[in-house]
Amino acid sequence: MDIVLIRHPAVSVDEGICYGHSDVALADAPETSAAALAVRLATLQVPAPRVLLSSPLTRCASVAAALAANFGCAFSTDDSLKEMHFGTWELQRWDGIDRALLDAWAEDFTGARSHGGESVEQFVTRVRAWFDVFQQTRELTPAYIVTHAGVMRVIAATVLGLPVERCLKWSIDMSGCVWLRRDDTSQEWSIVRWNA
Incomplete structure (x- = not known):
């Protein structure tokens, strides 16, 4: 089972602003970002996706839709893949x-x-409730999931059996990719690429 987590590209928001759950615009056109991601994933020899899943926030969904069109695969969004909601912040x-x-x-x-x-x-x-259901569906992989750094860290912590607090320190760049693989025999997960 291969899962590729992709952080959304840079956003059109000043540095130092909290924008977890807010729907903010991308700095560049989603098609441009998707094309660059497709080239990078091919260079890394990541298997093409059967399905593309995404946070419904524009900074993710617009890129995921463009990637899905590029790969000719199914695309859907899920509210569970949104970043943390910071309320009044x-x-x-x-x-x-x-x-x-x-x-x-x-x-x-x-x-x-x-x-x-x-x-x-x-x-x-x-995030873990969503992932518990998702990982039972092998026919959905390889899957690309366009989401947020927080979601990516929670999924990584979950599959590696690590405290989330530890994974919060692991950097993930804008448009950074995390490739995770589960061995079908042992059911053990490993990181193939981090922040690639």
Whole structure:
């Protein structure tokens, strides 16, 4: 089973802005980004997808639709693949958020909801519930999943049996790809490529 997680390309948002669940525009045309991704994936010898899944947010879905057209495969979106919802912090500058609220979040990283959106625990539960169902469907692979860095890290932590907090430190560039493979015999997962 091969799964390729693809982070959306750069967005047209100033650096330092929190935009987790917000639907923000891409910096470049989705077709341009999709063409560049297709070339990179071919260079990495990633198998072509049978299906392309995506977060419904424009920065992901527009690129996924263009990739699906390029590969001639099925395409669908799923709300479970959205980035974490940061509530009242959405579209605010990180350095403009009340320091006391950020400290409260840091003190109870998994459970706090200082912003009124999702807690990390709720976000992880959402993504893992989706992934538990998805990985039972072998006919959907190879699959490309165009999503967000947070979702990618939760899936990686899940398949590798690692704490999510550990994977949060692993960098994923805009348009970065994470290729995961499950051995059909042992059922063990491995990372083929990280941030390729």
